Amino acid sequence: MTTTDLLVVRGLVAGYGAAPVLRAIDLTVPAGTIAAVVGANGAGKTTLLRALSGMIRPASGQVLLAGEDLRGTPVEQLVRRGMAHVPEGRGVISELTVDENLRLGGLWRRDRADAGRALDEVYQLFEPLARRRRHLGHQLSGGERQMLALGRALVGRPRLLLLDEPSLGLAPRVVARTMALLRQLRDRTGLTVLLVEQNVRSALAVADQGVVMSLGRVVIAAPAAQLRDDVDLRHAYLGF
Amino acid sequence: MDRFVFLTVDGLSRGAVYAAFALALVLIWRAARVVNFAQGAMAVAAAYVAYTVSTATGSYWLGFVVAIVAGLLLGALVDRVVMRHVDHASPLNPVIVALGLVLLIQAVLGMVYGSEFRPAEAPFSRSALTVGGVAVLSPYDLFVFATIGVVVSGLAWMFARTPVGLRMRAAAFAPEVSRLLGVNVGGMLTLGWALASGVGALAAMLVLPTELGLHPHAMDLVFVSAFTAAVVGGLDSPPGAVVGGLVVGLLLSYVSGYAGSDLTPLAVLVLLLAVLLVRPGGLFAPVAARRV
Numbered sequence: 001m002t003t004t005d006l007l008v009v010r011g012l013v014a015g016y017g018a019a020p021v022l023r024a025i026d027l028t029v030p031a032g033t034i035a036a037v038v039g040a041n042g043a044g045k046t047t048l049l050r051a052l053s054g055m056i057r058p059a060s061g062q063v064l065l066a067g068e069d070l071r072g073t074p075v076e077q078l079v080r081r082g083m084a085h086v087p088e089g090r091g092v093i094s095e096l097t098v099d100e101n102l103r104l105g106g107l108w109r110r111d112r113a114d115a116g117r118a119l120d121e122v123y124q125l126f127e128p129l130a131r132r133r134r135h136l137g138h139q140l141s142g143g144e145r146q147m148l149a150l151g152r153a154l155v156g157r158p159r160l161l162l163l164d165e166p167s168l169g170l171a172p173r174v175v176a177r178t179m180a181l182l183r184q185l186r187d188r189t190g191l192t193v194l195l196v197e198q199n200v201r202s203a204l205a206v207a208d209q210g211v212v213m214s215l216g217r218v219v220i221a222a223p224a225a226q227l228r229d230d231v232d233l234r235h236a237y238l239g240f
Numbered sequence: 241m242d243r244f245v246f247l248t249v250d251g252l253s254r255g256a257v258y259a260a261f262a263l264a265l266v267l268i269w270r271a272a273r274v275v276n277f278a279q280g281a282m283a284v285a286a287a288y289v290a291y292t293v294s295t296a297t298g299s300y301w302l303g304f305v306v307a308i309v310a311g312l313l314l315g316a317l318v319d320r321v322v323m324r325h326v327d328h329a330s331p332l333n334p335v336i337v338a339l340g341l342v343l344l345i346q347a348v349l350g351m352v353y354g355s356e357f358r359p360a361e362a363p364f365s366r367s368a369l370t371v372g373g374v375a376v377l378s379p380y381d382l383f384v385f386a387t388i389g390v391v392v393s394g395l396a397w398m399f400a401r402t403p404v405g406l407r408m409r410a411a412a413f414a415p416e417v418s419r420l421l422g423v424n425v426g427g428m429l430t431l432g433w434a435l436a437s438g439v440g441a442l443a444a445m446l447v448l449p450t451e452l453g454l455h456p457h458a459m460d461l462v463f464v465s466a467f468t469a470a471v472v473g474g475l476d477s478p479p480g481a482v483v484g485g486l487v488v489g490l491l492l493s494y495v496s497g498y499a500g501s502d503l504t505p506l507a508v509l510v511l512l513l514a515v516l517l518v519r520p521g522g523l524f525a526p527v528a529a530r531r532v
Binding site for chain 1: 403406407409410413414416417418419420421422423424425
């Protein structure tokens, strides 16, 4: 691997119970890029993210984050290695306020001053959240929850952001704004994003790299532009 | 009228203890979804430790502090050694295990200390001060109110305002998401058990001097009253537990004062039944939050 590869996955096998969902995944995400993982339902996209963040324990294979092997690292330690995982459904804690949800994202940090700065930055980035600091999570709209989940991850100043279906249940306008924001974060802060999406068009529009999964394997990993433009590939694997 | 004032004050004083004990039940319920039926026995065990220390050193206060520390440790121990390993798939499993713990703790206490009542010392006079010819509060009542007031507000402050309180709430509401955000969920659970058990031990230290004294079963009835208080308040609501405790304390005091103390255990059960029939979520049950 080169020093610019932030995430390297080699031969990752994982699943629930006896049958593996992921069969030997190989994947490389260079630092400061966005990789979009697309594929049909049941291809193993969510399972891939869960295996990367340790929510399920891989049966075999290797996950390297900036060259460090993550095997055996407890889930709650991964955020300290620079990995943030925004789960499917986004995981906003309904019973906590917006402010509490956001602060939770930075509680693990030793540098309290910078955690405070990161919190302020997130409020600047997401104006609506700043207006609803004291509201409970369950009082927010879908778009606001999305902002909250994303903002909460950013408070931890991650190097690698794992995003599971950020477009799920959101209006096209909100999806477009989210994707634009990811691109902006990549360009401005060098954030690396691994994005899992059903919404192939929006995902490939923003991504640098497109990763197509099918039945637990990576069938194509190519520049996103190539996937967007190659009609045969799109027809064969993406159905549009 | 004098009698009413006396019964009210007495009821609030007992109610404060029920409130603390109910709060301890609510803490564990919120953190672990377990009704800790062993809490009474655990609290008595801590009180026995205090008794041993106080008799050896002659200092009530040393025993008092040791009881709370013993309660904290016992709670952490019960979580780590026992409850952590219970399969929570069926809600009945932890209940059965907790009842097993009750038998175990009471048997051990019986073997070590015997089953006769031991005197539980009160650090202040329990005879009531009179205000304008009416017997109102004893210094001990004041001590009980002040201690529980400090503990309850301290816990409320901790949960609402401190980082560790935020972590504990997050871990209870959404353990998986909390882990992704770097919260040591297992540690928060153990801390919750420790705190609850410490509060339980404190409640035992406060109530035992007003009862017959120290005995392996000394907290059994207190547990029933506190459990009722927690259910009245709604098992999920700490303020509900406090109000529930005061309500149960008052009710029991009035029933025993006006109708005879034989009826008090019955009154608790009637109240418990009534609440479960009319409002099973408790009086303070929050409107169910939409889970997304």
